[in-house]
Every structure is written in structure tokens, then in C-alpha cells.
Amino acid sequence: xxxxxxxxxxxxxxxxxxxxxxxxxxxxxxxxxxxxxxxxxxxxxxxxxxxxxxxxxxxxxxxxxxxxxxxxxxxxxxxxx
Amino acid sequence: xxxxxxxxxxxxxxxxxxxxxxxxxxxxxxxxxxxxxxxxxxxxxxxxxxxxxxxxxxxxxxxxxxxxxxxxxxxxxxxxxxxxxxxxxxxxxxxxxxxxxxxxxxxxxxxxxxxxxxxxxxxxxxxxxxxxxxxxxxxxxxxxxxxxxxxxxxxxxxxxxxxxxxxxxxxxxxxxxxxxxxxxxxxxxxxxxxxxxxxxxxxxxxxxxxxxxxxxxxxxxxxxxxxxxxxxxxxxxxxxxxxxxxxxxxxxxxxxxxxxxxxxxxxxxxxxxxxxxxxxxxxxxxxxxxxxxxxxxxxxxxxxxxxxxxxxxxxxxx
Numbered sequence: 001x002x003x004x005x006x007x008x009x010x011x012x013x014x015x016x017x018x019x020x021x022x023x024x025x026x027x028x029x030x031x032x033x034x035x036x037x038x039x040x041x042x043x044x045x046x047x048x049x050x051x052x053x054x055x056x057x058x059x060x061x062x063x064x065x066x067x068x069x070x071x072x073x074x075x076x077x078x079x080x081x
Numbered sequence: 082x083x084x085x086x087x088x089x090x091x092x093x094x095x096x097x098x099x100x101x102x103x104x105x106x107x108x109x110x111x112x113x114x115x116x117x118x119x120x121x122x123x124x125x126x127x128x129x130x131x132x133x134x135x136x137x138x139x140x141x142x143x144x145x146x147x148x149x150x151x152x153x154x155x156x157x158x159x160x161x162x163x164x165x166x167x168x169x170x171x172x173x174x175x176x177x178x179x180x181x182x183x184x185x186x187x188x189x190x191x192x193x194x195x196x197x198x199x200x201x202x203x204x205x206x207x208x209x210x211x212x213x214x215x216x217x218x219x220x221x222x223x224x225x226x227x228x229x230x231x232x233x234x235x236x237x238x239x240x241x242x243x244x245x246x247x248x249x250x251x252x253x254x255x256x257x258x259x260x261x262x263x264x265x266x267x268x269x270x271x272x273x274x275x276x277x278x279x280x281x282x283x284x285x286x287x288x289x290x291x292x293x294x295x296x297x298x299x300x301x302x303x304x305x306x307x308x309x310x311x312x313x314x315x316x317x318x319x320x321x322x323x324x325x326x327x328x329x330x331x332x333x334x335x336x337x338x339x340x341x342x343x344x345x346x347x348x349x350x351x352x353x354x355x356x357x358x359x360x361x362x363x364x365x366x367x368x369x370x371x372x373x374x375x376x377x378x379x380x381x382x383x384x385x386x387x388x389x390x391x392x393x394x395x396x397x398x399x
């Protein structure tokens with residue numbers, strides 16, 4: 001009887017461990033999928049905010065420094081086209 | 082990295098000349114491929130001279146319901162509307178009808194080749210409809226034009242394209258780059274040791290010896306607007322492509338050419354165009370914003386603002 005109880009207990013323990021293991025995997029997979037979704041959702045705003053930083057909507061962006069004097073003909077010409 | 086190590090490429094696009102400079106010779110062909118892809122997509126989105134462009138389809142739908150547009154077109158239109166807002170409506174994307182009325186309804190080479198043509202529209206054009214009549218839902222990528230509105234993104238699209246190309250090339254190839262589209266110049270990434278050397282003059286196609294001034298920049302953009310280059314005749318009257326939204330006619334300005342440096346080429350271009358339209362009020366406007374600029378009067382005399390260097394060297398004159 002005692003032997004049967006022990007086997008039963010061991011079986012129940014192993015079954016519990018398998019359930020916990022499966023649950024852990026599922027939680028992990030769901031977490032990874034959620035992380036991927038969050039990444040996809042945030043990818044566009046990140047790109048958009050970079051663009052907005054590049055083109056601040058409310059002001060004309062002044063240059064980091066004004067043009068500096070130089071000599072010669074230049075590598076390229078800025079004129080109207 | 083010195084100027085001598087820079088790789089150079091030049092090609093035709095948007096009816097003008099593009100110049101591509103990169104600080105890595107190995108990256109030159111890839112840089113060109115990136116630029117080609119971007120420019121082809123932008124042309125298909127907003128050309129006023131090809132019937133399959135999104136812009137032409139949208140113009141044809143003016144007065145009807147909202148139209149779905151591509152993400153790229155939405156970005157281009159947003160840039161145009163931002164320019165209109167930041168210039169108090171001086172740079173307005175609803176001048177399409179005014180330009181068509183002046184005969185500018187095809188590639189400029191064909192307009193020029195046609196010579197003195199009769200006007201397409203009889204009678205005064207009047208003020209353009211105004212940018213508030215363009216309704217963009219950027220998130221939903223939907224655009225609705227009020228009846229009578231005809232878009233032309235020419236005042237911003239070329240400069241925006243230069244910014245886009247420069248940014249993408251620098252990001253993807255990790256090199257310094259200068260993109261010039263018909264003289265609208267954007268730079269990104271680490272510049273050569275001496276900076277990017279730019280000859281500022283009336284015509285982007287002019288030789289390096291042309292009257293003007295040479296400056297160098299390391300970041301941002303530099304653009305030049307002028308009434309002297311994209312000019313033609315209609316009904317015996319000389320006209321040009323910079324439309325004053327208040328009249329619907331070519332701007333009558335005391336400046337023949339204005340060059341501006343800004344944080345981006347798009348911003349430099351909107352400011353230089355607005356300065357032509359603002360006329361005598363332009364220097365104080367540019368000064369108040371803090372934009373370095375070089376303004377050339379009809380008689381060739383030069384005024385500068387906000388730290389733009391004084392003309393330097395014997396060849397530096399308007």
C-alpha cells in the first residue's frame with residue numbers, strides 16, 4: 001500500500017512538473033510573441049519621431065553652424081534649377 | 082578623408098542635374114543605387130508631368146472625397162504643408178493651377194523649347210486657393226482637396242528628396258555624403274576634413290568660375306532660389322516659376338537670387354523661396370529666425386544675414 005502511495009505520489013509529482021514545464025514554455029512563447037508585436041507597433045513611431053526630429057514641425061531649423069568662408073570653385077554648385 | 086578622396090557621380094533627374102558626393106569610394110555605387118530608388122519613388126509619387134503619379138490622380142479628384150495615398154506621398158505633402166505654415170503661406174502647394182496657366186504643365190525643357198506661347202488661362206488667375214484647402218490625415222494616409230485645388234509640390238519635393246537621399250545613404254553606408262538635386266543640397270554623415278565646398282551662384286549648372294561665392298558646410302542643407310533660371314515667356318511676357326500665392330502670378334521681387342543655409346535642405350529651400358516672395362522684408366525675417374542667407378539684388382549687390390560669411394576672394398561677387 002505504502003509502495004503504491006509512493007508511486008502515486010511520484011507520478012503526481014512528475015505530472016505536475018511536466019505541467020509547470022509546459023506552462024513555462026507557453027508563457028515564454030506568449031511573451032516572445034508579445035515582445036515582437038510591441039516591437040512592430042513601436043517601429044513606425046520610432047521612425048516617425050526620427051523624422052520629426054529631423055523636421056521639427058513648429059520651426060524652421062537653423063543650421064548647427066553657419067556656412068564658413070572658403071576659396072576656389074567648390075565641389076558642387078548651389079543655384080536655381 | 083580629404084576632398085580629393087571623395088567619389089563623385091552626376092546624373093539627370095527631375096528635369097535637372099543631380100550630383101552625388103560620398104566620402105567612401107567603395108560606397109559610391111551603392112549610394113547611387115539608394116538614390117536612384119528613392120528618386121524614382123518620389124517621382125512616381127509627386128510628379129506633375131506624368132499621368133500615373135499619385136499627385137495627378139489626386140488633382141483629378143479635387144472636390145470629391147478623400148483619397149488614400151502612399152506613405153511616401155503623405156510625407157511629401159506633410160512637408161509641403163509644413164512649409165506653407167512656417168512661411169505664413171508664402172510657399173504654398175496649391176499653386177498648380179497658376180503654373181498650368183503660365184504654360185508650365187510639362188517638363189521644363191519642353192516649356193523652354195516651346196518658346197513664347199499664348200497663356201493657357203485667359204484673365205487674371207487670382208490668389209491660389211491656399212494650403213488650408215488641403216486636408217491631410219497623415220495617420221490614415223488620406224487626402225482630400227477642396228474643389229479647384231491643384232497641387233504642385235515642386236517648391237519642397239526636390240529639397241525633401243535631397244534630405245531623404247542623404248540621410249539614407251549616410252545611415253546605410255556609414256559614410257559622409259552630399260546630395261545636390263538641381264542645386265538643393267543636403268549633407269549627412271561625417272564630412273571631408275575641409276567640409277563640403279559649395280559655390281553659390283544664380284544657376285546650379287554654372288561652372289565653378291561663375292560669379293558667386295564659395296562657402297563650406299558640414300551639416301544640414303543649403304538651397305538657392307532664383308527668378309533667373311526657370312524662366313520663360315508667355316504671351317510676350319517674361320515669367321518664372323516662383324508663384325506669389327497672394328496674386329497667383331510670378332513673384333515680383335527685389336531679389337534675383339537667395340541662398341539659405343538651414344538644418345535641412347527642405348528648410349533652407351522653403352526659406353529661400355519665401356525670401357524671394359517676401360522681397361524687401363526678407364532680410365529681417367531671416368535674421369529674426371537666425372537663418373544665414375545671401376540675397377542678391379537685381380543689380381548684383383549682395384546682402385547677408387545671420388552669420389553668412391562676407392564675400393571672400395576675387396571671384397566672389399554676384
